[in-house]
Amino acid sequence: CNSDRLYELFETNTLLRITVGESFWLFQLSGEPKLISSIFTDVPVGNWVTDPVAWAVQNDITNGTAEDKFSPEQNCTQAQILTFLYRAARGEGTAAAGDMDKAVSWAREEGVIGASFEKGMIDDSFDGSTPCTRATAVSYIWQAFDKPDAQASSFTDVPTDAPYGYAVDWAVEKGVTNGTSDTAFSPDKVCSRGEIVTFLYRAYN
Numbered sequence: 001c002n003s004d005r006l007y008e009l010f011e012t013n014t015l016l017r018i019t020v021g022e023s024f025w026l027f028q029l030s031g032e033p034k035l036i037s038s039i040f041t042d043v044p045v046g047n048w049v050t051d052p053v054a055w056a057v058q059n060d061i062t063n064g065t066a067e068d069k070f071s072p073e074q075n076c077t078q079a080q081i082l083t084f085l086y087r088a089a090r091g092e093g094t095a096a097a098g099d100m101d102k103a104v105s106w107a108r109e110e111g112v113i114g115a116s117f118e119k120g121m122i123d124d125s126f127d128g129s130t131p132c133t134r135a136t137a138v139s140y141i142w143q144a145f146d147k148p149d150a151q152a153s154s155f156t157d158v159p160t161d162a163p164y165g166y167a168v169d170w171a172v173e174k175g176v177t178n179g180t181s182d183t184a185f186s187p188d189k190v191c192s193r194g195e196i197v198t199f200l201y202r203a204y205n
Contacts, residue, residue: 082100085144113126
């Protein structure tokens, strides 16, 4: 690949996706073009999760579950989404298994976990292996973004006094996610890895 010609066509740090049939490769123009992700056989080109996965891998938010698998349909745990958020917040750094413990500590320091939504009370019931629901996902992301205000949404399954209500309002206004129907948010529905990286991709972009 002629890097001089590529730099004539594209800016530095441009992410290029080279597609051949059903396979794709990702290159980032930084010095010499660098292969940053091999293909995942379970993330086909043009899939709803293709761009979020490419972004997550490029930014060291997460790796695949195997060399050629991302497992977008696999349930995501609370510890996993906190790890993704921690890596996004820290910026540069290679995704490593040890990040999970660091992420839980970071989340406690930032108040993402360990404090209830009411009266500043401490909540030590966090269990990282618990599947991450839609309500939990938007709550964590909203708190990581410093709890911004948003216009109220109206879902029949999100009570007005729900502790995650403000997070739902923000997530919908920001375009992080919509309801699962015109009237339902489905706060207790468990999120997959593909859904979580999609929420994060939208939140950060």
